[in-house]
Amino acid sequence: MQYISSFQYVISLLLMVLMLGIFIPSLTGADELEENITNNTSNVSAEWIVDFTASPFEGYPPLCVKFSVSGPNGEYVWDFGDGTTSNVMNPVHCYKQKGSYWVKLRYYYGTITGEVSKPDCVKVNDPSLYVDYSADPTSGPAPLTTQFTVVGSPTNIIWHFGDGSEDTTELNPRHQFQEPGNYSPSLTYCLAGLCEKISKFHYIEVGPGSAVDFLAERQNGTAPVCTRFVVQGDVETCKWDFGDGTISYDKSPVHCYPDPGLYTVSLTYTIDGAPYTITKKGYLRYVSQLAPDFTMSPVEGIAPLCVRYSIENPTQSWEFHFGDNSTATGAQATHCYGTSGTYFPYLTYCSNNLCDKVESKEPVIVHQPRIILSQGNTPNEYKFSTDATEGLKYIWNFGDGTGAEGAVATHRFEIAGTYKISLVVNGICGCNAINTKELKIKPKEKLDFTATPVSGCAPHCVQFNEISPEIPLSRLWEFGDGDTSTDKNPFHCFQFPGPYTVRLTDTFPNETQEEVKQDFITVHAVPKPSFSMFPPQGDAPLTVKFSDTTIDYTEKRYWNFGDGSSGTGKTVEHRFDEPGEYNVTLTVWGAGDCFGTKSQTVHVLKKEDSPYDFSGLPRRGLAPICTSYKVTGLIQQSELEFGDGQKTTERNPFHCYDTPGIYSPVLHACDSLSGCEEIKKPAYVVAVSPLYLNISLMRGWNLVSVPVSLEPGSDTMEILSDVDTAGHSIFSWNSSSGSWKRASSSDQISPLSAFFIYSPDNHQIPIMMSSEGPQYNLTQILTTGWNLVSFADIMMVSADEAFRSVEEFWSYIIGFDSEKQRYSAPVTNGIDSAVISLDPRQGYWIYMNETAQMVGKQL
Incomplete structure (x- = not known):
């Protein structure tokens, strides 16, 4: 590491x-x-x-x-x-x-x-699900009478006032708090099948009571309004001044206010013959049945934006406030917004000493006119346009002493430099909108070209890109291998190793330019590995000697013995403990990090004189999976460990694996003739969670894989044929050529591969797990640089565990978050790779410091 x-x-x-x-x-x-x-x-x-x-x-x-x-x-x-x-x-x-x-x-x-x-x-x-409540007043001296009002349409209401009084089911109750203190009323209600509780801590504050007070039962409302006045406290006589020129001497009078307004009420009372007066300024507030309002149109547009305002139900006086420190008092007004922003207009009005404000239901949103430019037909020529409203006057200043008028203008800059382009749009309702944009004019370019990648392994394909000062009359590419092209950006493949000099010739109306790059492309030969092995087959345990016989290559190699083991020596010996056929692969590297591989099969046989064995079916499937085992041979004593902590001495047991996992059963068998023997079968039973037998797609792009090998016939891109990709291709990455590849329906799907697929909606694609599984461990060559891969498993594991076979060779791993449609934070080898878990159902970018073979689980 x-x-x-x-x-x-x-x-x-x-x-x-x-x-x-x-x-x-x-x-x-x-x-x-x-x-x-x-x-x-x-x-x-x-x-x-x-x-x-x-x-x-x-x-x-x-x-x-x-x-x-x-x-x-x-x-x-x-x-x-x-x-x-x-x-x-x-x-x-x-x-x-x-x-x-x-x-x-x-x-x-x-x-x-x-x-x-x-x-x-x-x-x-x-x-329709919004519920709240309010109270008025929320504070005052004891006894305090408060009106509670419910906002919304709840049912099954229960009020608890927190002062020891009985609960009530009245919708909008009026409640009196007798003693001083802080109270926390709660409202319990039901709506749309759910019941909730709203509690407001110390919402009601009741202070020590005064000797005398009064209240009106209806302090607010729509005129005409009749309300009863109630005196709190012991008084001898009362005189009421209702604020509208009328008086009363009753202790609990009922008075009617026919007109809207803000009314000040006074009570003069006597105690022991002494007069006292309580005055509540603006105590009653009654509004008109037809409150004023206003309309405005349009509410959004590009500056200069003319917005028309009109008042509805005018009162004694009013004033429009346009949200930009401007006002108007007419019944209709047109206001011009010349600067972009979000404005919140409102209307102030007064009637019978009652003044109020009406705010707009939505803001006025003004956008600055954009300066839109596009390349002209000649170098340093640009076409200027704007998205401002049509039919206005447009004045352009190009920053080089010239200008133009009109919604569209074309201008050519003769001298290199940075120019400040300005646009003034004259509005028809009294204001202008201004916008500016900087434009950098570069000196006239010379003919040039780029290529990527400039080196690689034969056959090596290169994407060439022309960098031309203007559109030529004709062009000619000469690639140095006898082939030519007249395309602007040709894609050319070099078949044989060697250095190549590339020449580009462009013909313009007044001149011909040529760009030559000597030995620009380097193509390296791909080594052809060979190796010997002895013996190629035999009984387990079998030790085989492998010798690298490759010639003409850099001394760098990697052995994969097909059983999860590897090596790097020129001559190595390896022991195969279990019977089976092992695909042994030798990878060698030459110049330019080009590599070649060769595989041969080692046949490891079971000892013919071994009298014991066992088998089981089924071995792969959805958890829980129940496997029927059969033990064969003349056994006097046997014990079968199922690999999940349980075991039995039955000869033909039936065992269920309830939990998803990879299980390796072991048979311990003995008889008087052959003695005792232990037979192990690694990863023999695979029980998979239902979550791992689906390809789950989120809305948008998804980087996915399959965690296990699929059943033949259901292991190609054809299983994705029902996905509506909205016309987009399915992409995989070719790390050898460093380019994207569009997948076809016949392409194989492997647990070690990954691909991008687009879905306009959330989607689930069921996969069919292979009933037999692969015969050997899965392998894949990861080249130097970025590779798009996944790994085989039936659960989330750490990055170290997922890519343990190449742990010395990688630096970073990056996943893709399909829900947020962006890449996740990188995982760094040796820093957070042991604690961050990866999902085998997802694909990942892995950066390799050098080429190596990845060995996956036999799933």
Whole structure:
């Protein structure tokens, strides 16, 4: 195991991120993945540095959510998941319908573009399930009479006031707290088949009582209102001033207010002949049956945005507040918003000394007009356009002393430099919108080309890419092996080893340019291994001598003996303890880390004079699995250990494995002639959990594998034919060529392989486990660099356990989170690989420091 210092660890992670950008797709969306895989781009994903948060992320409609971006000051396009979008960097968006919303943020920063996607980012609960309660007043002197009001439509209501009084089932009770103290009322209710309890700690605060007080039974309401006034305390006489010019001398009068307004009530009373007065300013608040309101349209658009306001049910006085420190007092008003932002308009009004505010049900959202540019027909020529409203006046300034008017303009920059492009859009309702954008004009480029990879093993295929200052009239590629091409970005395969000089010639209207790269491509020969073994067969235990006879290669080799053991010597001896056929493989490496393999079979026979054996069926299946065993031979004493801690002396037992696992039974047998013998059968019975006999797909891209070998006839990509991939291909990775491969229905599915598949919905695909299983341990060659693999198992294990056969050769493992549609944090060999568990149903990227053969379990 290789251990590295903290500094080396940081540097290694940075290198890993750069290497990941070469071929691991960012997976920000289905279309982007398809494009990244098809074009095999080399941009490093910006998803490592851009993110966003939402607050609040759950509530009842209308739910207004503030979205905040952490990232560079670029261009952003929001998809809120409810059919609406926004170009504001940190918008506020209001959700009006219940549901769970998938929010996506598309960003543009220079030449970098990407997307951050968060499924179920915002949850808007069903408003019909919202329940709460309020009380008025919540504090005052004893005795305190409080009106409780339920919000929502609950049933089976029980009120508990916390003061020792009896509970009540009244919907909106009125309750009097007699003694001073802090009370915590609770409301128990049922709704939609569920019963809940709302308790508010010390919600009611009752202070020491005063000698005299009064209250009105209806302090709020819609005029006309009649209310009874009640005196608290012992008084001799009363005089009421109801605040509307009328008085009364009753102790408990009923008074009617025909008009809406804010009323101040005074009580003058006498005790022992002395007069006292209690005045409650603005005590009664009665509103009109037709309260004022206002409309506005449109509520969202691109600046300069003209929004029309109109009042409904006007009162004595009113004033519009547009949310940007501007106001208006007319019955109709048109306001111009010239700057992007989220604005919250409201209306203030007064009637009979009663003043109030009406807030808009939704904000006005204003987007800055975008400057959209595209490449022109000649170098350094650009076409400028905008998404501002049509029919306005548009003024462009290109930053080089020139300008233009119109919604679309084309301009060519003659001198290299950085230019500040500005756009002024004149609004028709009194304001302008302004936006700016920097554009870097590079000097005229010379003809050049790139190739990847520039070296490899024969036959070696290379993707060439032309870098041209402009579109040529004609081009000619000469690859140095006698082949040519006129494609812009040709894909060419070199069949034989050697260095190759590549030449590109482009013809332009005024000149011809040529770029030659001497010995640009290097193709290495692939070694052809050979080895001898003696003896090739024999009775167990059998010791075989293996000798590497390969010529013309670098002295690096790896033996896989097919029984989980390996070696690296030129001549090695290996002992096979159990009968069977073992596929022995020799891998040798040559120049350029090119390798070749050769396999031969060693036949290890069971001793013919061995009088004992046992067998069992079935051996593989869904847990619990019940196996019928049969012990053969003339045995005087025997004991069969089932591998799960249980054992028996029965000759033909029937045993059930209740727990998923891999079991290795052992037979202990003795007789007077042959003595005693122990017969072991490793991994003989495999019991699998139901969870491991399905390929589970989440919505979006999935990186998956199968944990066990599949039944012949059901072990190809054909089992995925029922999956609706929304037109996307299924992809695997060819680590030898460093390129993506589109899977076909006839491709085999192995527990050591992995593939990307897209599904628009959650989906389960049942798999059929092989009834016999593979004859030998599963193997796969992992080349230097990134490999897309999985491992065979029936449970989650640590990264060390999953890739134990290559533990010396790998540095990092990266999984993919299908639920979040992004890659997981890397697992580092020797740092967290012993504690982080991997799932054999998932695929993983593993970075190999050198080529090695991975040996998997015989499952």
